[in-house]
Amino acid sequence: MQSPVAVLSVQAPRDDDAARFDVANRLFLRLYQSSNLMHKTGTRAVAAFGATTQQWAVMGALARPGSRESGLTVKELIAFLMLSRQNLTAVIDRLVAAGLVERLRAGGDGRLRHVRLTEEGARQWGAMGPAIRAYYQAALGGFSTEECVQLFRLLDRLRDSLNRIAEPE
Amino acid sequence: MQSPVAVLSVQAPRDDDAARFDVANRLFLRLYQSSNLMHKTGTRAVAAFGATTQQWAVMGALARPGSRESGLTVKELIAFLMLSRQNLTAVIDRLVAAGLVERLRAGGDGRLRHVRLTEEGARQWGAMGPAIRAYYQAALGGFSTEECVQLFRLLDRLRDSLNRIAEPE
DNA sequence: GACTTTGCATCAATAGATTGCCATATTAGA
DNA sequence: TCTAATATGGCAATCTATTGATGCAAAGTC
Numbered sequence: 001m002q003s004p005v006a007v008l009s010v011q012a013p014r015d016d017d018a019a020r021f022d023v024a025n026r027l028f029l030r031l032y033q034s035s036n037l038m039h040k041t042g043t044r045a046v047a048a049f050g051a052t053t054q055q056w057a058v059m060g061a062l063a064r065p066g067s068r069e070s071g072l073t074v075k076e077l078i079a080f081l082m083l084s085r086q087n088l089t090a091v092i093d094r095l096v097a098a099g100l101v102e103r104l105r106a107g108g109d110g111r112l113r114h115v116r117l118t119e120e121g122a123r124q125w126g127a128m129g130p131a132i133r134a135y136y137q138a139a140l141g142g143f144s145t146e147e148c149v150q151l152f153r154l155l156d157r158l159r160d161s162l163n164r165i166a167e168p169e
Numbered sequence: 170m171q172s173p174v175a176v177l178s179v180q181a182p183r184d185d186d187a188a189r190f191d192v193a194n195r196l197f198l199r200l201y202q203s204s205n206l207m208h209k210t211g212t213r214a215v216a217a218f219g220a221t222t223q224q225w226a227v228m229g230a231l232a233r234p235g236s237r238e239s240g241l242t243v244k245e246l247i248a249f250l251m252l253s254r255q256n257l258t259a260v261i262d263r264l265v266a267a268g269l270v271e272r273l274r275a276g277g278d279g280r281l282r283h284v285r286l287t288e289e290g291a292r293q294w295g296a297m298g299p300a301i302r303a304y305y306q307a308a309l310g311g312f313s314t315e316e317c318v319q320l321f322r323l324l325d326r327l328r329d330s331l332n333r334i335a336e337p338e
Numbered sequence: 339g340a341c342t343t344t345g346c347a348t349c350a351a352t353a354g355a356t357t358g359c360c361a362t363a364t365t366a367g368a
Numbered sequence: 369t370c371t372a373a374t375a376t377g378g379c380a381a382t383c384t385a386t387t388g389a390t391g392c393a394a395a396g397t398c
């Protein structure tokens with residue numbers, strides 16, 4: 001196996017291809033591991049509230065300033081979180097069952113259903129704040145703010161790239 | 170609570186904390202999205218072989234030079250991929266059912282079971298090579314090799330950090 | 339009015355991922 | 369030798385994620 005340092009040196013194209021393959025392999029393994037660990041540790045961090053990282057993500061989307069009052073449509077949530085409709089419906093169902101979220105028939109386009117935080121949901125989201133802050137601090141404690149931004153930007157580009165593969169039309 | 174970075178920074182602590190929280194929020198959302206998209210697009214990339222990204226990861230681990238002959242123990246696979254034993258057992262079960270992998274009672278410690286690629290599994294892994302290369306190229310086409318290394322290193326540190334949270338003992 | 343598209347829900351199947359608990363075989367140590 | 373620790377398997381529950389198919393209601397179009 002080659003060390004990542006070797007990749008930084010100037011090499012022949014064939015070697016560079018091999019090096020890129022090796023880096024890609026390691027990169028995606030780290031993405032796989034990091035994501036699993038994020039769900040594991042993140043869900044533990046909010047377990048006291050009976051929540052999971054996915055429910056946390058949905059509530060976070062609904063709690064944003066622009067979405068708090070009238071909520072978001074399912075379509076908007078799908079675009080924001082990038083999951084399948086069926087999966088999102090199931091997550092929303094659990095949140096509705098827990099009384100944290102409600103589905104509303106909004107005026108205007110009668111097909112649209114807005115998903116909104118309930119009073120209880122907003123209260124709970126507020127209560128989860130300190131736990132979420134503490135989690136972020138524990139997870140990113142070793143990173144400078146610049147490094148956080150760097151990682152964010154790279155992941156943002158990777159997401160866009162993968163999204164382009166996912167929806168070719 | 171204050172982050173160590175805020176203490177060292179010249180800026181007002183409150184603003185820096187708020188900025189870090191915001192970046193962390195976006196960062197983990199991108200990690201969530203990227204991981205989902207990786208599984209979706211990756212599984213599509215090897216769907217012709219009836220495989221998934223997880224099975225691909227296990228086969229990749231078993232196909233490495235040092236592991237090809239005598240395989241890896243379940244414990245080693247757990248450490249390499251960082252999943253729960255129950256989950257890994259299920260993935261291995263499916264690979265065994267597909268005839269791509271076999272469980273062996275190795276000499277020495279009788280408790281250990283080595284998991285190894287079968288002939289068919291090794292053949293299939295070879296056949297999947299081009300599809301995997303093409304996938305890596307499509308996913309990371311917009312990234313320079315340096316950027317790939319950069320992303321790898323940041324994810325590596327994030328994984329270590331999350332793993333430290335996951336297993337406190 | 340008939341047709342198509344869009345937004346959403348439902349049912350079903352398969353696979354991953356976690357947790358928790360119990361069972362078994364083997365090894366290692368007191 | 370009795371006991372504890374280790375490595376694995378099995379069973380169960382819950383939640384997440386995908387795909388595919390069906391259906392319905394509302395909106396826009398011809």
